[in-house]
């Protein structure tokens with residue numbers, strides 16, 4: 001599944017998930033010698049979607065692998081293949097032809113095969129999860145470097161003139177929404193044509209037509225109107241509006257919710273009301289599924305977050321699946337969404353690499369265009385823990401923040417800094433996220449108070465005084481089941497002690513508008529014998545979860561629940 005609702009009633013769509021042929025290609029023979037012989041050399045089956053690093057024999061495999069399936073078309077048709085998520089490099093071949101390449105494991109991409117003849121077709125994908133110093137993420141990140149087709153593959157049959165995209169914008173005045181729709185209609189036909197274009201949502205119908213769509217071109221159309229007596233989307237009050245666009249024989253359905261998000265002084269306002277954010281960071285990861293996280297478990301994770309008393313979750317550290325974000329929309333839970341720009345060990349050379357920057361900018365673009373309509377998303381996160389004391393980080397920040405703002409003026413732009421006291425990029429953002437681990441990597445929990453004082457001095461210096469501050473990461477490791485009288489490092493007791501004492505400091509400080517604990521549940525990490533990084537990750541897991549990787553609550557979960565559910 002991709003969404004929690006149907007995006008097309010008229011356009012025929014099929015999910016191609018299931019059992020595909022699969023073979024790893026460590027020596028990279030598939031391209032030069034042909035994948036037919038590669039598959040013939042002994043392919044296995046793999047379920048799509050899944051990660052190969054959860055399967056026997058490929059637990060640690062990093063490199064290329066080939067996937068193959070077949071699909072039938074009953075008549076000549078324009079076929080669009082939609083790929084929800086492939087880690088990280090994907091080369092797509094149909095009937096032996098290379099039809100495209102995509103980099104980026106967590107964003108959707110699609111490819112069109114115009115006028116494909118009726119019959120049986122072979123779809124082959126070369127997937128490569130190799131990461132290096134210029135990929136996002138780079139080869140050093142605090143999670144397992146999974147590979148595979150991690151999200152669904154969909155086949156769509158497009159009419160010769162089809163809807164490419166719809167963008168919904170609105171301005172709110174009290175309970176009236178002035179809505180603007182921008183619709184792109186594309187033609188695969190050799191002739192111009194005329195058709196009606198209409199759009200509707202509960203209480204509003206708009207139409208344009210007949211409109212001329214030039215042969216082989218994309219035509220941009222705008223429709224606008226006012227919607228009275230709207231219900232606003234809010235935390236715990238998830239009023240949603242479904243918009244259906246129809247152009248000739250094609251349709252596209254999407255959903256949004258009406259709300260405002262803004263900064264006023266040091267506060268964040270949602271629908272004009274002050275917001276205090278209580279949440280956690282969450283990886284979309286599970287020991288049995290890797291990043292191919294199943295929908296059933298998403299619903300359970302959401303129940304656990306709600307039970308914990310959260311109103312926000314950070315999608316650390318990459319664009320999460322659309323199904324998850326749909327669920328957040330439907331439950332009135334906020335989201336901080338970001339790209340896999342995990343910079344803790346990143347070199348200046350990486351930060352300044354044009355390929356790296358271009359990849360990041362593209363990913364931001366793909367994330368924002370895919371997720372623009374979700375009311376749950378209030379922050380776009382530009383980067384996490386890069387060395388924001390440097391000129392390289394400053395230049396990169398300009399490019400990233402510029403891209404975000406050019407595409408979306410309706411949300412706040414944030415990031416997570418691990419250099420709050422010396423950071424030189426503060427002024428580019430609406431909201432500052434601070435990641436610090438007193439009580440774990442440095443000093444004792446009391447260190448937070450001194451750090452905050454120094455941060456506010458730096459913010460003043462950087463022209464960023466008064467910007468809202470969120471504690472976007474803090475925590476400690478606690479191995480599930482390791483409890484005792486003495487709060488030893490790595491025990492559940494020690495973790496609970498750090499997290500609860502830190503929360504007390506932050507909740508008592510009126511300058512802080514929210515807390516995001518690191519993190520929701522334990523995750524698998526790449527601890528490698530040839531590298532110094534992450535050697536403190538017992539079991540090869542990041543054990544700072546409030547829950548174990550199987551979602552069993554630790555002591556910290558129970559104590560945080562009491563705190564998050566009490567008055568500040």
Ligand code: ADA
Nearest residue numbers: 142384385435473518542544
């Ligand atoms: C960083 C990082 C997280 C995680 C955490 C930790 O803040 O953003 O992904 O690695 O540290 O556990 O050290």
